[in-house]
């Protein structure tokens with residue numbers, strides 16, 4: 001809901017839609033923009049502030065649309081520009097802001113620029129928009145030892161226009177995703193122009209894909225991952241988090257700010273997907289003249305253990321505070337195992353595993369995972385700052401861990417010869433109606449990934465208005481969060497509780513809420529006279545906070 005006040009993004013709850021998998025209007029088994037528009041009332045029912053759409057641009061879909069061939073158009077799979085405009089208009093009518101994805105690190109190999117580069121000779125201006133290099137060892141071997149994030153080498157050799165074996169180009173992801181050369185002003189101008197294109201169409205902001213990857217260390221040296229005190233830290237990961245990215249974002253911030261309207265709470269925002277650890281380095285992305293938000297992935301990977309949770313929350317808030325930014329919390333997205341499944345495994349100190357799961361891997365305890373996911377979400381939604389939700393987490397959806405290998409489409413699966421299962425398990429189409437074919441995903445009953453049978457009982461229509469359902473729990477927490485303005489609050493740890501409990505109060509101008517979360521094994525008696533606002537147990541034991549439960553108390 002749009003509400004008055006400054007800088008809406010500081011405490012916004014933003015819901016991520018992966019367009020392939022949310023709602024299909026034409027029955028081809030792949031979600032689309034008209035499908036999203038029809039289902040938008042689900043988001044007002046839920047009570048979020050904004051929606052972030054993963055890419056829907058023209059693309060050969062080798063990486064679910066994160067391989068863009070035309071940054072200024074909609075892929076026919078998803079609809080048309082007119083469909084996009086209708087979606088935005090409807091969202092705004094409903095009081096929802098719209099954030100789109102920008103993919104600036106690489107284009108698709110189908111992009112006209114890359115096709116022109118292939119047709120042009122080494123050293124040409126067309127090649128200079130990407131990172132073409134001569135190979136080593138007389139051209140036979142890749143120019144350096146970098147590997148792709150999806151497995152295999154980060155370089156592919158091309159055949160020159162005359163048929164001879166030629167140069168190599170860099171792709172930190174799939175070979176169909178060539179990296180741009182961000183030292184080239186033409187690249188900078190083009191991507192800023194793309195931002196303007198969507199801002200002019202009325203979008204409220206951008207989620208920036210691989211925001212930490214645009215600038216590479218000069219001369220692309222080999223990466224040396226063996227830690228050596230004598231080696232410059234930047235040279236250890238010459239493709240990530242290079243200082244040069246910050247100048248790009250300062251420029252983007254000036255551009256976004258030029259769209260602000262005096263006296264209106266209408267900031268256009270920029271949110272980084274930057275897998276940068278530790279927190280202080282990540283906070284550099286949200287300095288006052290750079291981006292508004294940056295996903296806190298370290299928090300996402302924190303196990304459900306009291307000491308780890310407390311340290312992650314304390315440190316994250318301090319790091320964001322140090323640069324005057326709000327923290328951006330997130331537990332699930334389209335790249336990681338859903339938290340209802342992650343938390344169904346034994347929790348150990350350190351960062352959690354987020355890679356895909358296959359039928360031959362150890363399987364999670366689904367009931368435990370869901371119980372903990374509800375409890376962890378109730379911690380996240382109480383925290384000061386903004387929060388992102390991933391489609392389906394409001395239904396308590398688990399990861400699909402039994403997908404047949406033939407169904408898998410994530411390039412990671414093929415590039416690692418199946419060693420890494422990839423990210424399809426969190427991208428399975430959403431169940432809307434428990435009794436309908438494809439659980440109401442679209443007419444005709446098709447679904448581009450098979451939906452697990454347990455999705456029937458988790459469908460929206462089986463949870464709506466059902467007390468204690470995960471959907472109703474999310475609604476309740478979001479409404480309370482808004483009423484007490486927790487996202488604008490201040491967190492105070494309560495040290496009068498047993499050490500294995502996470503106990504804090506969030507105080508704002510609109511009230512205070514005490515949160516008692518119990519990742520420990522023993523029940524915690526509730527304080528005398530406690531007034532329960534919400535609890536994540538179903539139904540929960542009177543007078544106590546059960547293990548793996550979170551309770552919100554008034555005051």
Ligand code: GLC
Pocket residue numbers: 063066067103173209210273334335
């Ligand atoms: C980001 C996206 C991911 C994509 C990758 C390459 O990490 O979230 O889905 O595969 O970038 O664009």
